[in-house]
Amino acid sequence: xxxxxxxxxxxxxxxxxxxxxxxxxxxxxxxxxxxxxxxxxxxxxxxxxxxxxxxxxxxxxxxxxxxxxxxxxxxxxxxxxxxxxxxxxxxxxxxxxxxxxxxxxxxxxxxxxxxxxxxxxxxxxxxxxxxxxxxxxxxxxxxxxxxxxxxxxxxxxxxxxxxxxxxxxxx
Numbered sequence: 001x002x003x004x005x006x007x008x009x010x011x012x013x014x015x016x017x018x019x020x021x022x023x024x025x026x027x028x029x030x031x032x033x034x035x036x037x038x039x040x041x042x043x044x045x046x047x048x049x050x051x052x053x054x055x056x057x058x059x060x061x062x063x064x065x066x067x068x069x070x071x072x073x074x075x076x077x078x079x080x081x082x083x084x085x086x087x088x089x090x091x092x093x094x095x096x097x098x099x100x101x102x103x104x105x106x107x108x109x110x111x112x113x114x115x116x117x118x119x120x121x122x123x124x125x126x127x128x129x130x131x132x133x134x135x136x137x138x139x140x141x142x143x144x145x146x147x148x149x150x151x152x153x154x155x156x157x158x159x160x161x162x163x164x165x166x167x168x169x170x171x
Contacts, residue, residue, distance in 0.1 A: 014105075029075060030076055030113075031073050037109060046107065051070075052068055052101060053103075054066055054068050054082075054088060054100055055098060056088055056095070056098050057095050057097070059094060064088070068081075068082070092117050097116055098114070098116075099114045100113040
């Protein structure tokens with residue numbers, strides 16, 4: 001326990017320097033501020049700045065979180081894709097309240113959003129799927145995303161990109 005504590009204590013956090021943030025220069029709506037910050041993240045070379053954590057609540061009231069890709073921002077509406085057969089899809093059917101978190105450590109910025117998720121319909125989902133890269137479509141169709149791993153001796157990591165295949169993890 002002390003080793004983990006010392007290891008964590010030795011790591012730097014929020015060491016800067018970071019871009020200035022002037023409250024007097026806030027735009028009219030939060031979506032506009034998000035897009036300004038997203039552009040700064042892209043300019044500064046933040047990897048995958050469109051990756052976000054989606055937090056939901058399961059049937060027993062426990063929080064659940066996973067990383068998704070932001071698809072679009074229009075005004076103050078943030079779009080992402082999910083299958084309603086997935087665990088997150090089932091959770092959103094039961095309780096459409098969710099939170100999104102973006103974290104860009106190189107900029108010392110995080111964005112937290114809360115709201116109600118709305119289903120955009122089958123056609124919007126199909127259009128999103130068609131717009132994805134071939135690799136992303138393969139992963140979506142063949143992956144075991146959002147499924148319980150089950151017994152530890154059956155845990156596997158699947159990677160279809162760059163021909164890496166899959167590897168078994170021994171715990």
